[in-house]
Amino acid sequence: MIEVLSSSALATVQDHGREGYLRYGVGTAGAMDRLALAVGNLLLGNPDDAAGIEIPMFPFRIRFLDALDFAITGADCAARLGDKPVLPWWTTHARKGDVLTVGVPNNGMRCYLSLAGGVDVPVVLGSRSTQLRGQFGGYEGRQLHKGDVLKAIGCIHRAEPDQAVHSAGFGMVPPEHALPAPVSTPCAEVGDTVVRVLPAAEYDGYQPQSIEAFWREGWKVTTQSDRYGYRLAGPTLEPVRHIEKRSHGIVPGVIQVPHSGQPIIQLRDAQPSGGYPKIGTVIEADLWRLAQARIGTKIRFAQATYQEAVAALDELEHYLTRVRHLIGLFRSSRH
Template sequence: MSALKVLAPGGFTTVQDMGRFGYQQMGVPVCGVLDSFAFTCANILVGNDENQAVLEITVMGPSLEITKAMDIALTGAKMGMTLNDKPVEQWKSIRVNPGDILTISQIQSGCRAYLALSGGLKVPRIMGSYSTYVGGKIGGFLGRHLQKGDILETHDAGVLNKPRSTPMDYIPQYPSNAFIRAILGPQDYYFDQGIITLFATGYMVTAKADRMGYRLQGKAIPIKSGMPKSIVSEPSMPGSIQIPPDEQPIILLVEQTVGGYAKIATVISTDLSKVAQTTPGDTITFEKTDLKTAHTLYGEERNKINKLKNCF
């Protein structure tokens, strides 16, 4: 049974889950949501398992006609949202019914929002994931972003007994100056003064910022004298900070499999969501951290998610 019809698709709206793991050696990237915390909260708010498929909405939201009674929740970037022309709040579950019109407008802060629906979106599971890889035309809804007239289904699920909402202190803020923690390596030995530069100055997010990676602009990060300008291509991971020949950093995200430039540092997993919520013109300032701190922060985030589950 259909759940919604797309009246207007928004800027770039795709079906995503946590990602497609185990196929990078075949050239298939992980894909998946860019803000895992907001994604997980959205599913919890409508009573789903953590990894049910949602809509990832970028910059401008869609307009949707509801065709099935269900609960929905929008988390992530702050975006105006109306149900039948009446404002409704984010980070809360909302009951919708057939004939309702849900309209999500332009971002006010952040970059990406996540719309979860009761049961999760029903699309084919490709290589163990519902995620869309637009570059490879696989996964999600027909391997592409949504278009006007698309009709999407959800898995069967009951509605909630009562509404759910996220505690205010759990809701992230998305400032235009993001402080991002990173661990040195794996090729930090290619740099000397460049390491000092990376952590001492801010870098602007350029217009070349998408699901593949974020190109930044700021003070040049030179490779150490005598070292080659590139390395033998090797497997990459989300968060790697590459330094190409133009000496401007690139933060790799979820639609990469290999990289051929030295990686000065790696953004920790809990801060990748912060990177993905910045927009062109925003500033990223890197802070040096270590693996022990990264593990602690990850554990704290998981504890927060578990506490949210236990609220309901």
């Protein structure tokens, strides 16, 4: 078990998401950076659908009430276990009473704390993810508060420290260093997040100069951004004529343009329908990159084809396959 020591960090319990319920009006929820959570689960030998803790505000502190293996993935947050540094994308063993402090990220926006076996919360509609809008799933349907105690499915009770099998730990190369990055636009600056985008249904309904600006300009992530969506600031996108649509289905990654002309990227906690016109969709393989874009930084869109989007998804799956294979080799060498 672990005890939350932070009073307000907006941390929530998330897994890979609640799939198959959009037609009932239930959003996907789940980890914003599903790739980071997936690697954390692989490192610990957890099931693919195990839940972890998504941490978007820092510092975040917990106390281990039992001996437990854990891993931190996602943003590099200069974590410490007691007075010892914790490597990112690495397995670490905590003893009973140890305090883990997750610091302010050197880069990125969110990190993920994975526990051996996964966080033990009830499965609701096929997922352990927190749905903040509906206030269900996760830990009582809300963000974690100081004093909350969470059980890990893989919680262990054993002598310390001699029998701690994973005390030395092992880790993986983060995906930003292992996966080919999207081709940057000529005007991109250091620190910009580049994501690949497919033109969407109303793309041709915008003025040529607006379409050019959509691809050329950097779009600032405003302070009105959260798990529901990123509200962006940049040039005003103007339609050829007024576009009015009935509410229709949308998914995470869809880029809508409200009447202000400032785009919104729908994310994991977005409602499953909306009436704003759609100018593009961030490809599924780049949603993890989007999740790590900080408030105040810029996002740039690189146009992709359907074939390129499929190829990028294949590259992501190949990365996870390599991770799974390397971890399997490590574990087999320990026996």
